[in-house]
Structures are given as C-alpha cells and as structure tokens.
Amino acid sequence: MRKLYIFAALVAVVLLACKHDPLWNPLDLELNTAVAGSSHSGSADYFILPESGDLAAIPQSPANPLTAAKVELGKMLFFESAFGVEAKHYSGISTFSCGSCHVPAAGFRPNRMQGIADGAYGFGHNGEGREKLQEYADQEIDAQGARPLSVLNVAFVTNSMWNGSFGSGGVNTGTEAMWGVFDPGTAINHQHLGTLEGQNIEGLKTHRLLYNRELVEFYGYKGMFDQAFGDLPEEQRYNRTTASFAISAYLRQLLCNEAPFQRWLKGDMDAMSEEQKRGALLFFGKAGCVRCHNEPNLGSITFHALGVEDLYQNGGLKTDINDRRNLGRGGFTGKEEDMFRFRVPQLYNLGDSGPYFHGSSKQTLREVMEYFNAGVPENPRVPQSQISAFFHPLNLSPSELNDLEAFIRDGLRDPDLQRFVPKKVLSGFCFPNNDEQSRKDIGCE
Ligand code: HEC
Numbered sequence: 172m173r174k175l176y177i178f179a180a181l182v183a184v185v186l187l188a189c190k191h192d193p194l195w196n197p198l199d200l201e202l203n204t205a206v207a208g209s210s211h212s213g214s215a216d217y218f219i220l221p222e223s224g225d226l227a228a229i230p231q232s233p234a235n236p237l238t239a240a241k242v243e244l245g246k247m248l249f250f251e252s253a254f255g256v257e258a259k260h261y262s263g264i265s266t267f268s269c270g271s272c273h274v275p276a277a278g279f280r281p282n283r284m285q286g287i288a289d290g291a292y293g294f295g296h297n298g299e300g301r302e303k304l305q306e307y308a309d310q311e312i313d314a315q316g317a318r319p320l321s322v323l324n325v326a327f328v329t330n331s332m333w334n335g336s337f338g339s340g341g342v343n344t345g346t347e348a349m350w351g352v353f354d355p356g357t358a359i360n361h362q363h364l365g366t367l368e369g370q371n372i373e374g375l376k377t378h379r380l381l382y383n384r385e386l387v388e389f390y391g392y393k394g395m396f397d398q399a400f401g402d403l404p405e406e407q408r409y410n411r412t413t414a415s416f417a418i419s420a421y422l423r424q425l426l427c428n429e430a431p432f433q434r435w436l437k438g439d440m441d442a443m444s445e446e447q448k449r450g451a452l453l454f455f456g457k458a459g460c461v462r463c464h465n466e467p468n469l470g471s472i473t474f475h476a477l478g479v480e481d482l483y484q485n486g487g488l489k490t491d492i493n494d495r496r497n498l499g500r501g502g503f504t505g506k507e508e509d510m511f512r513f514r515v516p517q518l519y520n521l522g523d524s525g526p527y528f529h530g531s532s533k534q535t536l537r538e539v540m541e542y543f544n545a546g547v548p549e550n551p552r553v554p555q556s557q558i559s560a561f562f563h564p565l566n567l568s569p570s571e572l573n574d575l576e577a578f579i580r581d582g583l584r585d586p587d588l589q590r591f592v593p594k595k596v597l598s599g600f601c602f603p604n605n606d607e608q609s610r611k612d613i614g615c616e
C-alpha cells in the first residue's frame with residue numbers, strides 16, 4: 172500500500188513539478204529514501220510496528236504464545252494492586268502495582284526522577300506526586316537506582332533493562348557465566364522462558380506482588396486464569412509464572428502504531444507536519460540519531476556511553492555511587508569494555524513526561540536534544556575512552572533542534588494510550604495506586 176503511495180507521489184512530483192499539492196511533498200520522498208536507507212531491511216516498512224490485535228505478527232517467545240485471553244488478564248494484573256501483599260509495612264499492603272512506576276499517561280514511565288511502588292503514597296496528576304511514606308526506611312522502599320524504562324514497544328526488546336541483563340539469547344549469548352552473579356534474578360535466563368516472561372517473574376518478586384490460588388479466587392480472577400492457562404494442570408495455574416506470562420503478553424501488544432510517524436509510514440502523508448518531517452529527516456540523516464536508535468521501536472540492543480549522570484546525583488533514594496546500576500552493561504558482564512555503557516531506549520511517547528536518561532539528569536526533551544548537539548559528557552566519572560565515537564558535537568541550528576524535537580515529541584506520540592488501560596480491575600480497587608492520597612488524586616473517591 173505504502174509503496175503505491177510513494178509511487179503515486181513520485182509520478183505526481185514529476186508530472187506536476189510546479190503544483191504545490193501537500194499530498195505530493197518532495198520532502199516525503201526525501202524522507203522515505205532516508206528512512207529506507209537507515210533500515211535493516213532496505214525498506215521503510217521495517218519501522219512499521221504491528222497492529223496490537225494481530226498477535227501472530229508480534230515478536231514473542233515460543234514458551235508463551237500470545238493469546239487474547241492472556242492479554243486481557245495481563246491488562247488487569249499490570250494495574251491490580253490487590254496482589255501487593257508482600258509490602259514491608261501494613262500501610263503499604265495492596266496499594267501499588269506495576270502501573271505505579273509505569274504510568275500510561277506518562278508514556279508508561281513514572282513522570283518523576285524515580286519510580287517508587289511499595290513505601291510511597293500519592294499519585295498527583297500523572298504519577299509525579301508520589302512521596303516516600305514516613306514509616307519506611309530508605310532501604311525498605313521498592314525503588315531502583317535507575318529511572319524506569321518505558322514498557323511501550325517492549326516486544327522488540329530482546330535483552331531487557333538498561334544493562335540488557337535479561338534474556339537468554341541475542342547479546343547475552345556467551346554471557347551465561349554471569350547469569351545470577353551480580354543480580355541473582357538474572358539466573359532465570361537459564362530457564363529460556365522468553366526475555367519478558369523471565370524478567371517479570373523476578374519483577375513480581377522485586378515489586379512484592381504475590382499470586383496463589385487463594386488470592387486469585389478471592390479477588391475474582393480464577394475464571395480469567397482458567398481461560399488463559401486452561402492447558403496447564405490446576406496446581407500450576409495460579410502463581411507468579413502464569414501472572415508473568417499474562418503480563419508479558421499484555422506488554423508485547425503495547426505498540427505505538429497510531430503515532431503520526433507510524434501513520435506516515437503506512438501511507439498517510441498528511442499524518443506528520445512539515446516540521447516533524449524535517450525533524451525526521453535530521454533523525455534519519457544529518458543528526459545521526461539512527462546510528463544507535465535503529466530498530467522498529469527506535470531503540471536498539473546495543474550499548475553506548477554518553478557520559479550522563481547517575482540517579483544518586485539527581486535525588487534518587489536507595490542508591491549511591493557504588494550502585495552497580497551506574498556501571499551499565501559493565502555492571503552485568505563485569506567487563507572493562509562494557510563499563511558505563513547503557514542500552515539504547517525506545518523513543519515513542521516520551522514527550523508527556525520527563526525526566527530523561529537513566530539517571531534522570533535532563534528535565535525536558537529540549538535539554539536532551541541540546542545534550543546530543545553539544546556532545547560533551549556531563550559525568551566526570553566516565554572515562555573519555557568509553558564515550559561513544561558517535562557522541563560528538565552535531566552543530567545543529569536552533570531551528571533544526573526545533574524540528575528534531577517536534578519529531579520526537581509529536582511525530583512519535585501515539586495519542587491514544589488509553590486503549591491499553593482497563594476500565595476497571597476485578598478487585599474494584601483504585602489503580603494504578605490504591606493508597607488514600609492516590610485515591611483522591613486519581614478521583615476514585
Ligand atoms: C518501583 C518502580 C517499578 C515498579 C513497581 C515496576 N517497575 Fe518495571 N522498571 C522499573 C525500573 C527502574 C526499570 C529499569 C531498571 C533497570 O534497567 O535497571 C524497569 C524496567 C522494566 C522493564 C524493562 C523494559 C526494557 O525496555 O528493558 C519491564 C518489561 C518492566 N519494567 C515491567 C514491569 C512490570 C511487569 C512490573 C510489575 C510487575 C513493573 N515493571 C513494576 C521500575 C519499576
């Protein structure tokens with residue numbers, strides 16, 4: 172279909188060279204050439220994200236074939252606080268969920284410099300208004316020493332986390348000896364369950380969520396588990412593994428396929444503004460962003476040091492200079508050459524919430540653009556020898572930065588993430604948080 176449009180556009184440009192019809196913009200042709208030239212397949216179609224309902228087209232693990240029943244269950248469990256029964260203090264029980272740190276309206280990120288689930292209260296407008304509870308010591312809260320990654324378009328993440336430590340294949344082939352060494356959770360890679368499936372089993376423990384038959388029945392989820400996992404014997408049906416499989420199925424169909432850039436890729440030449448198109452042209456061309464952000468989610472499973480600050484330098488709790496997360500890929504492999512290198516994150520729906528980078532050092536997308544444009548590392552702890560050769564001054568003009576920012580902020584913004592949010596969860600609890608302040612903030616009472 173797209174090829175037809177491009178062909179028609181070409182013919183139109185040739186025949187009507189002087190006519191200014193917005194549909195047949197030479198900029199579209201130029202952009203198409205740049206996008207196709209940057210893609211791993213030679214065609215711009217490479218960057219088209221699958222439709223969420225087309226489960227067969229979505230990357231998945233043979234251990235957990237996608238089904239609609241799993242997706243529906245996962246859609247609730249991701250936001251369901253009822254299972255938060257392993258809270259450290261009574262006041263935290265059943266008040267948090269995955270959605271506490273991965274807030275849909277904030278692009279499935281926390282909208283603050285650090286996500287906190289158990290041990291905090293409040294939500295604010297979009298997750299920014301979360302504060303530590305007094306009775307929790309800093310070490311008792313559920314928070315990590317890096318800013319949460321978005322879970323959008325995560326189906327394309329074959330090795331998850333900033334350091335790529337989860338996942339049994341891909342870049343982790345050959346790292347087997349390190350599985351479970353620095354982070355005991357990564358020992359799950361040995362089970363070859365699928366990257367997200369494995370990670371999330373550990374994630375459910377880390378985030379103090381428990382599933383067993385009693386709880387599942389009590390909160391009304393037994394039927395949904397039976398629907399999704401009827402092929403398993405009952406004694407294997409209601410636990411963290413099945414919960415992880417359902418949540419992972421849900422995560423895999425979180426695809427920003429309605430973003431203007433996606434619609435443009437699918438042939439709607441009017442979906443992006445001229446400004447966004449010029450920005451895209453910079454992204455796939457002169458600004459060199461695509462050298463690293465080059466997979467369908469505009470991230471990649473490669474690791475680079477940009478020399479950004481760490482979370483402890485920007486107000487993160489429960490982290491300090493010795494946090495292994497500061498070492499990036501090196502914190503997982505232990506290898507000198509991997510030190511301070513971080514995975515290239517996806518770029519969809521970033522504009523609705525800051526801050527940015529693994530250490531939350533940039534408040535706005537504009538600051539991020541300026542950081543790339545200046546090409547000067549901000550973290551003196553990262554040796555110059557580690558800094559990526561692709562990170563250097565770009566000499567973009569202010570108006571070029573405007574264009575680039577418009578592409579990232581608006582061109583890559585799927586306007587309807589609400590379609591991935593359930594109307595209610597079966598417990599009837601407020602979500603994604605269920606503490607008293609959050610219930611007020613969210614409008615549950
Ligand atoms: C306390 C905040 C918090 C909660 C709660 C939370 N996460 Fe996260 N999540 C993070 C952080 C922080 C990272 C990045 C950690 C890193 O890479 O070092 C992350 C990363 C991820 C990733 C990896 C994304 C990628 O691109 O590699 C997935 C998947 C994920 N979380 C899923 C979940 C699920 C499912 C739940 C609920 C079981 C959950 N998260 C609950 C903070 C949280």
Ligand code: HEC
Binds near residue numbers: 539
């Ligand atoms: C050398 C590879 C590389 C190049 C080139 C590159 N990036 Fe990145 N980008 C990364 C990595 C790695 C990160 C995460 C760094 C960190 O947090 O430690 C990142 C982070 C980002 C973020 C923040 C995402 C978030 O979740 O916080 C944005 C936005 C971004 N890049 C946009 C761009 C743009 C626009 C360009 C072109 C001007 C560009 N990048 C060029 C590797 C690259």
